[in-house]
Amino acid sequence: MEIVPVPAFTDNYLWLIHDDLSGETAVVDPGDASAVLAEAGKRGWSITQIWNTHWHPDHTGGNIAIKVATGAKISGPAGENIPGRDTALKEGDEIRLGGHVGRVIEVPGHTLGHIALIFHEDGVAFVGDTLFAMGCGRLFEGTPKQMYRSLQRLAELPEDMNLYCAHEYTLSNARFALHAEPDNRSIAERLSRVEQLRGQGIITVPTTIAQELETNPFLRATNEDEFARLRKDKDSFRS
């Protein structure tokens, strides 16, 4: 599968996924229809599927316009209100793009019905606003306990799995990470790499489980209380 970021709003990435063999194209979390349709059109791809990780408008706002324009089928979490949804996804369900098979896992915390899509054979996971490079999503609906468990489930994925998250938050996350773990050399080194990349406007996503296990304080937290403290600190942290 070929995976292309479509930047939208200030810091969202909408992910276009194309399978050459079947000619199918999916888009993950299309908050903005026009940006997605323009990029797909430029590449000669026609969108056949829309996959949502959660209901937030910056992830679903383009659903209906893309469906009207392309006839794409919409799959999204069963537990949330998803515009135009055709298929309700829950834990263990399968999604397919041509011959590529993904599994749904439920990762509540950022929202209560949030899901992630895991393509084990491709080594690719779409994690929405649950895990970010060096950070994690805010707890808008769920509890720290739920989010901690959700992150721990992601941490159990193979270390070389590529994680596609929905925002470019890496620089501010890296600054907080160093504040949380001032003696962690891997974090300090990654912060300087990220500063360089962002200085040149270069994307820092996807990340990998291996990188996150070394440099993401939220994934490295050893219990719920530690996680809850970190999340609370981050909410008021100004880098």
Ligand SMILES: [Zn+2]
């Ligand atoms: Zn969100």
